[in-house]
Amino acid sequence: MFTERLLTLLLRRESARRARLENLEQLISVPQAAPARTYMLYLHVPFCQVLCPFCSFHRVEYRQSKARRYFEALRQEIRLANEAGYRFDEVYIGGGTPTVNTEELLQTLDLLRRLNPLRTVSVESNPDDLQGEKLAALRDAGVDRLSVGVQSLEDRLLTEMERYQKYGSGAQILQRLQEAKGVFRTLNVDMIFNLPHQTLDSLMSDVDRLTRDVGVDQISFYPLMGATSTRFAMRKTMGRVTYARERRFYEAILDRMPTDYRPSSAWCFSRGDGVIDEYVADRDDYVGLGSGAMSYLDGTLYAASFSINRYIRLVKSGHSGITRQHRFGLRDQMRYYFLMRLFGLELDKDVAEAHWDGRFHRVLWKDFAFFRALGAIQDTGRSWRLTRKGMYVWVLMMREFFIAVSNFRDLMRLGIRSELDPEDLPAVMARMDGGDQPRARRG
Ligand code: SF4
Numbered sequence: 001m002f003t004e005r006l007l008t009l010l011l012r013r014e015s016a017r018r019a020r021l022e023n024l025e026q027l028i029s030v031p032q033a034a035p036a037r038t039y040m041l042y043l044h045v046p047f048c049q050v051l052c053p054f055c056s057f058h059r060v061e062y063r064q065s066k067a068r069r070y071f072e073a074l075r076q077e078i079r080l081a082n083e084a085g086y087r088f089d090e091v092y093i094g095g096g097t098p099t100v101n102t103e104e105l106l107q108t109l110d111l112l113r114r115l116n117p118l119r120t121v122s123v124e125s126n127p128d129d130l131q132g133e134k135l136a137a138l139r140d141a142g143v144d145r146l147s148v149g150v151q152s153l154e155d156r157l158l159t160e161m162e163r164y165q166k167y168g169s170g171a172q173i174l175q176r177l178q179e180a181k182g183v184f185r186t187l188n189v190d191m192i193f194n195l196p197h198q199t200l201d202s203l204m205s206d207v208d209r210l211t212r213d214v215g216v217d218q219i220s221f222y223p224l225m226g227a228t229s230t231r232f233a234m235r236k237t238m239g240r241v242t243y244a245r246e247r248r249f250y251e252a253i254l255d256r257m258p259t260d261y262r263p264s265s266a267w268c269f270s271r272g273d274g275v276i277d278e279y280v281a282d283r284d285d286y287v288g289l290g291s292g293a294m295s296y297l298d299g300t301l302y303a304a305s306f307s308i309n310r311y312i313r314l315v316k317s318g319h320s321g322i323t324r325q326h327r328f329g330l331r332d333q334m335r336y337y338f339l340m341r342l343f344g345l346e347l348d349k350d351v352a353e354a355h356w357d358g359r360f361h362r363v364l365w366k367d368f369a370f371f372r373a374l375g376a377i378q379d380t381g382r383s384w385r386l387t388r389k390g391m392y393v394w395v396l397m398m399r400e401f402f403i404a405v406s407n408f409r410d411l412m413r414l415g416i417r418s419e420l421d422p423e424d425l426p427a428v429m430a431r432m433d434g435g436d437q438p439r440a441r442r443g
Pocket residue numbers: 047048049050051052055056057059095096097126149443
């Protein structure tokens with residue numbers, strides 16, 4: 001327990017240091033693509049029907065007219081990336097709720113297919129979108145993997161998360177999952193463990209119902225993450241966040257998961273040849289398009305404006321939505337690689353050395369020694385693998401990493417006003433309580 005607390009503290013400090021981005025006044029385009037290379041694409045759709053109190057993503061309440069203008073801009077940005085030489089073989093569409101406007105999403109998928117040699121398409125969704133016609137349209141548009149945000153199947157917890165009213169009871173959600181099963185190559189369900197009022201019995205029942213009753217292809221069990229901006233809203237509706245039970249809950253998931261579900265990352269369990277959940281675990285670089293999207297290219301992190309109006313205007317005038325960037329030093333780039341590869345359970349030594357010109361182990365020898373002494377990683381000869389203890393250590397490290405990312409999102413939200421053109425200010429001030437602004441307070 002002490003080791004975990006100490007690690008949390010160290011990681012929190014370290015992640016906060018890395019998450020600072022410089023203000024970039026002049027940046028108006030992504031760098032030119034490397035010739036003959038294909039990339040991973042992340043598309044962000046920041047609209048949701050409800051804004052859950054625990055969620056720190058960039059999301060706003062859905063409004064049809066605004067969403068239409070946004071999707072148009074998103075397609076324009078896809079064309080701009082294509083003109084800059086980017087070709088994508090994998091796309092992950094996240095949010096928000098990308099399926100909130102299926103018609104617009106299908107048009108966007110159609111454009112992506114025409115411009116890119118896509119191999120896999122992943123789309124995030126919510127239980128109310130699991131309806132026959134919608135599902136068939138998504139499958140026909142080439143969606144391979146549908147990821148459904150369920151979070152819990154216990155009605156009391158769904159109510160506390162303010163999801164019950166919109167997405168229905170646990171029993172209704174299970175019924176919809178049954179209908180969606182087999183439609184896509186991979187049906188993934190996103191769940192949360194360590195919710196304040198969750199019991200071990202409730203969590204175990206979720207594992208059983210998803211694996212035995214429905215038999216979904218993949219389950220991602222995220223630890224509850226208490227970002228600074230969500231802590232207040234969470235305490236009000238869901239209770240106080242504490243990490244004291246986190247390890248016990250995680251170990252119980254590992255013990256309960258049927259053997260045909262193998263871990264494909266520290267918190268994702270797949271059956272069959274499912275697509276890996278965490279796209280950052282196996283790709284070095286990725287391009288993010290859309291308001292609030294982040295790109296990581298050649299050691300530099302780029303972030304697009306969190307102001308949806310600003311984003312639309314930038315793209316309409318022929319620029320990318322990027323307004324900030326941060327160049328990581330070599331050691332930080334290597335540590336990011338180390339963190340992500342081992343999050344995917346294994347780090348191949350030869351591949352790592354080839355990637356880092358033979359310097360990887362020389363620069364990170366202290367990190368390897370530390371995690372080996374902790375019993376978190378083991379040397380298999382050709383690779384480093386996470387041990388069972390290491391799987392929890394990585395859950396903890398990823399939790400802190402994502403909390404730092406959430407805190408960075410808060411900074412970006414705060415920066416919205418300074419990014420606006422002066423003539424927009426009065427309208428934005430008047431809308432501060434409306435749905436136009438990302439609601440940092442609620443999530
Ligand atoms: S968790 Fe809730 S608010 Fe966050 S993206 Fe999903 S539906 Fe939207």
